[in-house]
Amino acid sequence: MAFKQIRLGILGGGQLGKMLIQAAADWNVYVKVLDPAPDAPCRSLASEFVCGALTDYQTVVNFGQDVDIITIEIENVNTKALETLQAQGKTVYPDPKLISLIQDKRLQKQFYKAHDIPTAPFVLTEKRTDVRLYADMLPAVHKLGKEGYDGRGVQKINTSADWEKAFDAPGVLEKQIDFEKELAVMVARNHSGQMEAFPVVEMVFHPEHNLVEYLFAPADISADLARKAQTIAEQVVKTMGFVGLLAVEMFLTKDGEILVNEVAPRPHNSGHHTIEANYTSQYQQLLRAIFNLPLGDTAARCPAAMVNLLGEPGYTGEAVYKGMEKVLGLSGVYVHLYGKTITKPFRKMGHVTILADTTEELPQKVALVKQRLKIISNKKSAAQSSEVIQ
The missing domain is CATH 3.40.50.20 (Rossmann fold)
Structure with missing residues (x-):
């Protein structure tokens, strides 16, 4: 056109x-x-x-x-x-039939199995009591088939003592993977069939709330593993006939296997850093894909990290950003606030992109941002301690 x-x-x-x-x-x-x-x-x-x-x-x-x-x-x-x-x-775009497929984790998992896309072993469940039939799969993760996101609709079933944590609704029970790292690859494809993958990133999740706390780009893995992850992500996109931007989340197991966990048919946490860190951002790449324009260069300008800004526990109310001056005083730091007026515990309120000359500099900068920038409100909840957040 x-x-x-x-x-x-x-x-x-x-x-x-x-x-x-x-x-x-x-x-x-x-x-x-x-x-x-x-x-x-x-x-x-x-x-x-x-x-x-x-x-x-x-x-x-x-x-x-x-x-x-x-x-x-x-x-x-x-x-x-x-x-x-x-x-x-x-x-x-994406095609509505593919959105329907991705909306249901049960259909997602069946799609991977049917098309020889590596993924964790799983069984489908219809109700809570079904989970008890699969004691041999423990430890496992039980996921709601539909309407789970950002850690919601996911329960760990480690032992038989956890049976009651399972969802009493259609779901999927997956074998819990003893992984080395959690990875993600963003892949874009336009209507003409051109496809481009962004470099693999390494995600670090909050231990309790199953939200990405921060990520490193590129992932600290070998070139061979990076190529393997990109190849698998591209296989998912090509097999689906997907047009748009697809986030493919993966596990890297301790024996070097790469398994697809879930996908998201849209921009994703794992691509936020591309606004500053890559020649083409995930957002411009999505526009190029759905407008059927030539896809942009996905190469990184430099190593980067992304820190999710989450509402502090114990605070609900009008958002106050404490420590902005300290963070903006750091070189290579870019703050993105999302414009949500009300903060809640662990609500995504913004993110920070960190650029560096070397990957070795990133962990220290991530720790500084996490320590210095806090999202609170003027009123603490009754459960909040009297400790002052710096």
């Missing part, structure tokens, strides 16, 4: 949409956003903002009538409505 001002519709108005709008502004793209929250982070940046439910069929169909291309920044959307828009001639 000849390049002109494109009207882009985004389902979801959170921080991922906000950063996508910031990239789209460089190309004079008209961005219309749908989100159920009237104060969503995208509201002040979008060319047009519609407040409405992402899961309501008619709301989504109505939203898509006057845009050229529709994409998502969250999976919890009405895919039947997207199929209707597609049938009406609208361009929708």
Whole structure:
């Protein structure tokens, strides 16, 4: 298509949409956003903002009538409505059928098995009592089939004493992997079939809340393992026939095997650092992919890290960013705040990208950012200790 001002519709108005709008502004793209929250982070940046439910069929169909291309920044959307828009001639990426596949972890796992994509051993469960039938799989992880995200809908079942932690709903029970590292690869593919993978990153998760605390780019692995991880991620994208941007999360086992854990059909935590650290950001790459333009250079400019800014435990209320001056005084540090006015414990409120000349410098800078920048509120909850957060 000849390049002109494109009207882009985004389902979801959170921080991922906000950063996508910031990239789209460089190309004079008209961005219309749908989100159920009237104060969503995208509201002040979008060319047009519609407040409405992402899961309501008619709301989504109505939203898509006057845009050229529709994409998502969250999976919890009405895919039947997207199929209707597609049938009406609208361009929708990712394909609604693939969004439906990824929405259900049970279908995801079955897809990997059917297409010889390496993944952890698993069984499907329908209710809580089913989990008891698979004592030989322990320790294991029980995941809700649908509507789990950011650590929600995941329970560790280490021993028979944990049976009651299992979900009383359709789910998937996976063998717990004794992994060396958790890795991720972002892969973009356009309609013409061009595909580009970003360098492999290494993610470090919060030990209790199953959220990414920080990551290092590139991952501290051999060149052979990095090529293997990228090849597997590209295999997933190619096998799906996926168009857009796919985040592929993986386990590196202690014996050097790489297993696909989950995928996300949108920009992802594991690509935030690319805004400053790579020649093409994940957000611009998504635009290139869905507009069927040549994909950009994914190479890194330098080693980088990304620290998620999470709401401090014990604080709920209007967000206060304590220590901003100390962090902004560090060289190679870039702060991104998401525009969420209310903080809650472990809510994603922003992220910090850290650039360095060498990978050896990154852990110390990560520790400094985590120590110095805290997101609190003016009022502590009753459960919060009297300790002053520096």
